[in-house]
Amino acid sequence: MAKQPIPHPVLSTSRLRLRQFRPDDSDAMHRCFSDADAMRFWNHPAYTKRSESERAVRRFIDCTPSYYRFWAVAEVETDRCIGMVNYHDGQMRSRRVTIGYIVDPDRQRDGIATEAVAAMLGFCFGELGLHRVQALIHPDNAASRGLAEKLGFRCEGRLRDHLRVAGEWRDDMLYALLKTDARGQA
Numbered sequence: 001m002a003k004q005p006i007p008h009p010v011l012s013t014s015r016l017r018l019r020q021f022r023p024d025d026s027d028a029m030h031r032c033f034s035d036a037d038a039m040r041f042w043n044h045p046a047y048t049k050r051s052e053s054e055r056a057v058r059r060f061i062d063c064t065p066s067y068y069r070f071w072a073v074a075e076v077e078t079d080r081c082i083g084m085v086n087y088h089d090g091q092m093r094s095r096r097v098t099i100g101y102i103v104d105p106d107r108q109r110d111g112i113a114t115e116a117v118a119a120m121l122g123f124c125f126g127e128l129g130l131h132r133v134q135a136l137i138h139p140d141n142a143a144s145r146g147l148a149e150k151l152g153f154r155c156e157g158r159l160r161d162h163l164r165v166a167g168e169w170r171d172d173m174l175y176a177l178l179k180t181d182a183r184g185q186a
């Protein structure tokens with residue numbers, strides 16, 4: 001008998017529903033991916049064409065759960081997508097992933113990322129049984145560094161020329177939260 005695909009896990013918080021992406025989330029993600037400020041520290045330049053965001057959303061729909069998974073961050077009441085959280089670079093033998101996140105520029109500074117990423121961490125340390133969750137953050141990305149620190153991540157150092165974006169080398173700060181850290185148990 002053919003294997004049934006495992007349904008995409010839905011994660012709920014008081015204001016948010018983290019669910020699988022759908023093609024009709026492309027406009028919402030284009031608001032994020034075309035915003036030069038939000039994309040300043042991303043691993044690719046801001047998109048100029050809607051088709052680029054459509055293609056990205058198509059990639060977000062297909063997951064390889066042991067390696068990467070993307071969630072649309074949707075408002076509970078409207079189901080409207082207002083951002084994305086993901087884990088990627090899964091190293092299941094070492095029970096480790098790296099995470100990423102972006103929130104609609106008009107919805108930032110309202111605790112959305114704190115709520116969404118905390119829910120994803122619960123899934124990573126709980127259902128996935130991971131031991132270590134990492135975040136690689138540009139040294140000048142104060143918002144992302146503040147978020148990681150608020151969630152209990154520790155900065156473990158600076159990785160030189162770790163990323164190449166539009167022909168330029170960039171450093172990354174390596175942040176990590178372990179399941180055995182106080183906040184990893186929350």
Ligand SMILES: CC(C)(COP(=O)(O)OP(=O)(O)OC[C@H]1O[C@@H](n2cnc3c(N)ncnc32)[C@H](O)[C@@H]1OP(=O)(O)O)[C@@H](O)C(=O)NCCC(=O)NCCS
Nearest residue numbers: 038101102103108109110111112113114142143144146147
């Ligand atoms: C990083 C990002 C996802 C944070 O989303 P958000 O929903 O605004 O974050 P929250 O409101 O939950 O804030 C959590 C903490 O982050 C820090 N923070 C958020 N925005 C900040 C800003 N503009 N400047 C400084 N610190 C900031 C604060 O410590 C904040 O805690 P506080 O509200 O108690 O002070 C958002 O700024 C974003 O989408 N940035 C562009 C994409 C990006 O750089 N992603 C990360 C790549 S590594």
